[in-house]
Amino acid sequence: MTGRHSGLTLLLIAIVGFLTICPVIMLVFGSLSEGLTATGTFTLAKYIAAYTDPALLEVIWNTVIFVGGAASTATALALFLAYLNIRTDIPFKFIFGIISIIPMMIPHLLFSVSWVLLLNPSNGILNLILRQVFSLHHAPFNIYSLPGMVLVEGLLDLPIAYLIIAPAMASFDASLEESSRVCGASTGKTIFRITLPVLRPAILAAFILCIIRGLASFAVPSVIGMPGRIYVLATHLYQMVSTGFAADYGKAAALGMSVLLAAIILIYLYRYLTSASDRFVTIAGRGYKPTIIKLQRSRIPLFLILGFLSFILIILPVVVLFYTSLVPYSMVPSMRAFSMMGLKHWIEVLNDPISLLSLKNSLFLGVFGATIGIVLSIFVAYVIVKVRSRSAGVLESLSFLSFSFPGIVIGVGFMWFFVRTPLYATIWALLIGYIATYLPYGVRPLSSAFVQIHDHLEESSLVAGASYLTTLRRIVIPLLVPGIVSGWVLMATMFVRELSLSVVLSRPGTEVLAVQILRFSEDGLWGKLSALGIMMIGVSTLLVLLVNFIGRKFRPVDR
Amino acid sequence: MEIRIAGLRKHYASEGRIIKALDDVDLTIPSNQIFTLLGPSGCGKTTLLRSIVGLESPDAGEIRIGDEIVYSSARHISVPTEKRGLGMVFQTYAIWPHMNVYDNVAYPLQNRKVPKEEIRRRVAETLAFVQLEGFENRPATKLSGGQQQRVALARALVAQPRVILFDEPLSNLDAKLREETRKELKTFLYDLQITAVYVTHDRVEALALSDTIAVMRAGRIIEIGSPKKIYFDAESEFVADFIGRANLVKAVVREQLSGTTIVDSAIGRLACRKGNFSPDSHVTLCLRPEFISLTRGDHPGTNVVQGTIASMVFVGDAFEGEIRVGDQHLLARIEPETDLAVGDEVGFQVSPDHCLLVAG
Numbered sequence: 001m002t003g004r005h006s007g008l009t010l011l012l013i014a015i016v017g018f019l020t021i022c023p024v025i026m027l028v029f030g031s032l033s034e035g036l037t038a039t040g041t042f043t044l045a046k047y048i049a050a051y052t053d054p055a056l057l058e059v060i061w062n063t064v065i066f067v068g069g070a071a072s073t074a075t076a077l078a079l080f081l082a083y084l085n086i087r088t089d090i091p092f093k094f095i096f097g098i099i100s101i102i103p104m105m106i107p108h109l110l111f112s113v114s115w116v117l118l119l120n121p122s123n124g125i126l127n128l129i130l131r132q133v134f135s136l137h138h139a140p141f142n143i144y145s146l147p148g149m150v151l152v153e154g155l156l157d158l159p160i161a162y163l164i165i166a167p168a169m170a171s172f173d174a175s176l177e178e179s180s181r182v183c184g185a186s187t188g189k190t191i192f193r194i195t196l197p198v199l200r201p202a203i204l205a206a207f208i209l210c211i212i213r214g215l216a217s218f219a220v221p222s223v224i225g226m227p228g229r230i231y232v233l234a235t236h237l238y239q240m241v242s243t244g245f246a247a248d249y250g251k252a253a254a255l256g257m258s259v260l261l262a263a264i265i266l267i268y269l270y271r272y273l274t275s276a277s278d279r280f281v282t283i284a285g286r287g288y289k290p291t292i293i294k295l296q297r298s299r300i301p302l303f304l305i306l307g308f309l310s311f312i313l314i315i316l317p318v319v320v321l322f323y324t325s326l327v328p329y330s331m332v333p334s335m336r337a338f339s340m341m342g343l344k345h346w347i348e349v350l351n352d353p354i355s356l357l358s359l360k361n362s363l364f365l366g367v368f369g370a371t372i373g374i375v376l377s378i379f380v381a382y383v384i385v386k387v388r389s390r391s392a393g394v395l396e397s398l399s400f401l402s403f404s405f406p407g408i409v410i411g412v413g414f415m416w417f418f419v420r421t422p423l424y425a426t427i428w429a430l431l432i433g434y435i436a437t438y439l440p441y442g443v444r445p446l447s448s449a450f451v452q453i454h455d456h457l458e459e460s461s462l463v464a465g466a467s468y469l470t471t472l473r474r475i476v477i478p479l480l481v482p483g484i485v486s487g488w489v490l491m492a493t494m495f496v497r498e499l500s501l502s503v504v505l506s507r508p509g510t511e512v513l514a515v516q517i518l519r520f521s522e523d524g525l526w527g528k529l530s531a532l533g534i535m536m537i538g539v540s541t542l543l544v545l546l547v548n549f550i551g552r553k554f555r556p557v558d559r
Numbered sequence: 560m561e562i563r564i565a566g567l568r569k570h571y572a573s574e575g576r577i578i579k580a581l582d583d584v585d586l587t588i589p590s591n592q593i594f595t596l597l598g599p600s601g602c603g604k605t606t607l608l609r610s611i612v613g614l615e616s617p618d619a620g621e622i623r624i625g626d627e628i629v630y631s632s633a634r635h636i637s638v639p640t641e642k643r644g645l646g647m648v649f650q651t652y653a654i655w656p657h658m659n660v661y662d663n664v665a666y667p668l669q670n671r672k673v674p675k676e677e678i679r680r681r682v683a684e685t686l687a688f689v690q691l692e693g694f695e696n697r698p699a700t701k702l703s704g705g706q707q708q709r710v711a712l713a714r715a716l717v718a719q720p721r722v723i724l725f726d727e728p729l730s731n732l733d734a735k736l737r738e739e740t741r742k743e744l745k746t747f748l749y750d751l752q753i754t755a756v757y758v759t760h761d762r763v764e765a766l767a768l769s770d771t772i773a774v775m776r777a778g779r780i781i782e783i784g785s786p787k788k789i790y791f792d793a794e795s796e797f798v799a800d801f802i803g804r805a806n807l808v809k810a811v812v813r814e815q816l817s818g819t820t821i822v823d824s825a826i827g828r829l830a831c832r833k834g835n836f837s838p839d840s841h842v843t844l845c846l847r848p849e850f851i852s853l854t855r856g857d858h859p860g861t862n863v864v865q866g867t868i869a870s871m872v873f874v875g876d877a878f879e880g881e882i883r884v885g886d887q888h889l890l891a892r893i894e895p896e897t898d899l900a901v902g903d904e905v906g907f908q909v910s911p912d913h914c915l916l917v918a919g
């Protein structure tokens with residue numbers, strides 16, 4: 001059995017290694033070679049060009065502000081929300097559950113667009129309303145600014161930070177705080193001297209993950225930053241590779257190496273922190289009883305803040321998109337606007353061959369890509385959790401690596417690779433790139449599913465006289481179903497909305513939804529964009545519902 | 560500092576039922592004593608303790624510490640925990656994992672704005688007192704259970720609180736360490752002459768440690784007294800049964816003599832410790848196994864009970880014997896090197912002082 005497993009492990013290391021290391025190697029080669037390919041003669045010219053670019057300093061400065069600001073915003077908001085949910089008697093706690101799953105529902109690209117629709121200086125709906133109400137000459141807000149980018153990215157990263165901080169807060173031993181109170185510290189002082197320091201590993205982990213996401217983020221910088229001429233590293237790189245005939249992949253790769261390196265260092269720092277946080281787990285004895293803080297007078301104001309946050313996170317983007325897809329051009333909601341509503345944009349989109357093609361491609365990539373990805377994830381997770389050999393550890397590190405990959409950077413690596421194969425400019429190139437980049441999204445839920453299948457469960461089935469295959473069918477697979485479902489849903493929704501890798505790899509004929517939406521946004525075709533965006537949300541939601549339905553049929557016990 | 564509690568009430572609503580965690584508790588905790596709250600799990604000990612420190616807010620009643628009213632529902636007073644100036648050792652010790660031993664112990668003094676130099680001196684003193692000199696820089700996560708317990712004690716003591724409270728501080732330790740730590744704790748508290756309120760459901764701990772024991776049941780204090788009184792002279796059957804192992808035998812009072820009360824019981828007529836019962840009232844006779852010393856055969860004299868050994872179980876330091884007397888079974892302690900065996904006719908004589916009568 002061990003022999004077969006080591007064979008399987010090596011095979012998986014080969015596959016995953018190929019998927020994750022290949023583009024990195026191509027990047028290294030490409031950045032060091034002359035010309036447009038990755039195999040030209042050796043030169044350092046690309047590095048020199050990339051790092052002596054006078055524009056770089058400002059780009060780096062913008063990136064630091066953007067990424068740091070967004071990560072701080074997201075972490076602070078997540079802390080605040082987690083504290084409210086877990087430690088206070090705030091009403092309607094189900095809202096927190098919704099906030100933590102919305103990133104699966106509303107793609108970053110559309111979320112950014114909806115903020116542009118609301119707050120752009122020329123015809124943002126909110127700006128128009130405020131101008132009317134206060135008879136202003138200028139729009140009061142300009143989303144095309146660094147603060148605007150920080151705000152939107154911060155809101156986008158909030159759920160992921162919340163998902164890290166909330167469990168840590170929930171397992172916090174309340175007597176640590178109580179003893180601080182007995183020792184003479186007020187509630188506020190206790191929060192700063194005990195609660196926050198004890199939660200520090202979780203807070204740092206959330207912050208670092210947000211930084212990684214911010215570095216890789218392309219939706220906000222392209223939709224909000226570029227129109228305002230605010231370039232961060234992601235859009236700076238995008239400019240190098242997308243400007244038609246003057247594309248300079250080598251220079252992009254040379255600069256991208258630093259981004260990639262930073263992201264990889266951060267992701268391992270993150271992993272170290274999340275594993276080291278065990279150090280801070282204190283014995284929760286029998287006396288453990290988390291005290292719920294009665295908010296009293298601040299209950300209603302705090303709830304209003306929460307309500308406002310969930311409104312702008314969940315409801316507003318969808319409503320704005322819907323509205324924009326129905327009115328002929330940007331206008332303040334009014335009787336006139338409602339009377340002019342129609343399906344013009346929807347009909348145009350449904351008659352636009354490229355939009356239809358992108359819909360078809362994305363649906364294919366979502367369904368087929370996620371299926372292949374999840375099969376690979378099952379094997380990888382199995383080896384990581386159950387085999388636990390040294391090579392399984394290598395596999396784990398490898399499969400975790402792509403979590404840090406900024407799509408734009410790794411996309412260039414993939415492009416160089418695919419150019420040398422017949423796959424270039426086919427949908428398969430996208431499919432492979434997607435699976436490589438999003439493998440951790442499938443491996444993680446499946447690893448936790450495998451952790452729950454204790455060895456004894458399998459062994460007792462074997463002892464009970466079932467064959468190995470029967471054991472797999474009757475015991476292992478049914479217990480895996482929840483993990484398979486959530487992994488598949490995560491991958492499929494990621495694939496349907498994928499943007500940053502696709503903008504590099506997509507070619508005429510292989511358009512996908514997000515790229516098409518970005519084109520509409522660059523051309524200011526907001527109505528068409530919104531119609532296509534709603535379709536995109538519809539496709540994702542449909543896939544989620546469908547798979548949950550199928551998964552329920554396969555549940556071992558009906559619940 | 561004396562603690563006076565009057566009419567304290569705390570009800571919880573849980574799954575549609577009302578749980579009376581504290582049911583009109585009236586209690587005076589004398590100053591400079593070790594006062595123990597003892598009772599079965601769920602009887603409200605922790606709730607009472609947490610109400611005293613202010614971590615729980617009662618529904619009604621009043622709590623005074625010394626002359627200060629820290630809680631009064633009638634006067635709408637509720638002094639926040641941090642202003643009550645108490646010390647507490649939690650069941651989990653609640654040692655802050657991100658601080659070292661020194662910072663943990665210095666924390667209460669820092670909150671009271673004590674000058675740095677003095678903090679240093681007092682922390683050193685207190686650590687020396689709990690025998691943790693040299694542990695100042697040890698991270699709190701690198702301490703054994705017993706050491707954590709002592710850090711928690713040092714932290715509770717360092718600011719010289721008016722009262723120190725303990726919630727089952729030994730229950731996380733293993734049996735041997737628990738015994739050692741209990742002795743240590745007793746010495747510490749004895750040296751300090753401080754008011755200590757100690758919660759436990761372990762009767763041995765309560766008997767060994769306390770000056771006064773209050774036994775609780777279902778949110779009420781049902782009996783208060785010295786360990787000896789509680790053990791030998793409990794007023795209720797519940798307390799007598801809870802505080803130690805006891806044979807409980809139904810009996811009827813026959814006669815009150817000058818020093819004893821005579822009863823008729825299922826194990827015969829016995830002279831018992833004097834109790835305030837009228838003749839013919841129904842009582843329970845409580846006989847502790849450790850006061851039954853068996854001898855073989857017939858036994859002359861008064862206050863004698865005869866029976867046969869029904870079973871013997873070796874438990875290490877003795878045999879646990881079961882004696883059949885009529886249709887009553889009595890537990891008895893039998894010396895380990897005995898030559899008695901199952902089926903032997905045995906008898907024992909018991910002093911009236913060890914025959915406790917309780918109501919019911």
Ligand SMILES: Nc1ncnc2c1ncn2[C@@H]1O[C@H](COP(=O)(O)OP(=O)(O)OP(=O)(O)O)[C@@H](O)[C@H]1O
Nearest residue numbers: 571573578580599600601602603604605606607760
């Ligand atoms: N927050 C709460 N909500 C509902 N019921 C509670 C709550 N806290 C305590 N109770 C109930 O109040 C009663 C007294 O609880 P308390 O913790 O004071 O018991 P205890 O005597 O300390 O028990 P133990 O020896 O097990 O620690 C119990 O029945 C408990 O279930």
Ligand SMILES: [Mg+2]
Nearest residue numbers: 287604605606
């Ligand atoms: Mg308790």
